[in-house]
Amino acid sequence: MSEVALLQIIGLCVVGVGVAILLFIKAQFLRVVGFVVIVLGTFALIALGVPQMPSLPPAEEKFDVASIKTPADMAAIGQKIFFSKGQCALCHSIGPSESARCPDLKGIGAKLTREFIYESLTQPQAYIYLDYRHEGPPKEYPARMPYINKNPIGLSKNEILSVIAFLQQMSGEPITVSPSEIEMPGVPKMAEAAPTTMVQAR
Numbered sequence: 479m480s481e482v483a484l485l486q487i488i489g490l491c492v493v494g495v496g497v498a499i500l501l502f503i504k505a506q507f508l509r510v511v512g513f514v515v516i517v518l519g520t521f522a523l524i525a526l527g528v529p530q531m532p533s534l535p536p537a538e539e540k541f542d543v544a545s546i547k548t549p550a551d552m553a554a555i556g557q558k559i560f561f562s563k564g565q566c567a568l569c570h571s572i573g574p575s576e577s578a579r580c581p582d583l584k585g586i587g588a589k590l591t592r593e594f595i596y597e598s599l600t601q602p603q604a605y606i607y608l609d610y611r612h613e614g615p616p617k618e619y620p621a622r623m624p625y626i627n628k629n630p631i632g633l634s635k636n637e638i639l640s641v642i643a644f645l646q647q648m649s650g651e652p653i654t655v656s657p658s659e660i661e662m663p664g665v666p667k668m669a670e671a672a673p674t675t676m677v678q679a680r
C-alpha cells in the first residue's frame with residue numbers, strides 16, 4: 479500500500495472517531511473535541527487528495543545498451559539530452575532565433591567533423607567561434623561555452639557521443655557515431671575486447 483493511501487485510511491479513522499463521539503457522547507467538552515477531530519481529519523483528507531508531485535531533478539537518460547541498436551537510437555537519446563540535462567538549448571538554437579545569445583547549431587553536423595564537435599564540447603576554450611552576424615570585425619559571443627564533460631552539466635562520454643549523433647542527424651548528415659562505442663561501466667568495450675578475453679572474463 480502506498481504511503482498516501484495509508485495516511486488516508488488513518489485520516490478516515492480519525493474522522494470516524496470524531497463522528498462517533500458526536501453521536502454517542504453527551505459530555506460537552508468531549509463533543510467539542512470530537513468536532514475539532516472531524517475538522518482536522520477532513521482537512522488532512524483533502525490535503526492528501528491533492529496529487530503529490532515530488533520535485534526531483536530531471537530523470538537521467540538511461541543507457542540501456544540492449545535498447546540502443548542503431549545510430550538513430552543514439553540520436554534519439556542525444557536529442558533528449560540536448561534539451562534537458564545537456565542544457566544546450568538554454569544557449570543554442572537550431573535554426574535562426576531572435577533571442578539566441580550563442581551560435582545557431584543548425585547544420586553544425588555538416589560544418590564540423592565529429593572530432594571537432596567533441597573538442598568543442600570538452601575543450602570549449604581551444605577554439606572560440608566568433609559572432610559574424612553583424613557588420614565590422616567578428617566579436618565574441620556574450621556567453622561562454624561551458625565544459626560539457628565537467629560539472630555542473632557533467633555529461634558522460636556516452637551522453638556526449640549521443641549528442642553528437644543527434645547534431646549529425648539533425649544536419650542531415652550520416653551519423654558516424656556507432657552504438658558499439660558505448661561504454662558500459664566495468665564492461666570492456668565490445669570493439670576493443672578480444673573474444674578470448676571475453677571468454678576468460680566469464
Ligand code: HEC
Nearest residue numbers: 564565566569580581598602605606607619621622623626
Ligand atoms: C552557457 C551557454 C552555452 C551552453 C549551455 C552550451 N553552449 Fe555551445 N557554445 C556557446 C558559445 C558562446 C559558443 C561560441 C564560442 C565557442 O566556440 O566557444 C558555443 C559553441 C559551440 C559549438 C561550436 C560552434 C562552431 O560553429 O564552432 C558547438 C558544436 C556547441 N557549442 C555545442 C553545444 C552543445 C551540444 C551543448 C550542450 C551539450 C552546448 N553547446 C551548450 C555557449 C553555450
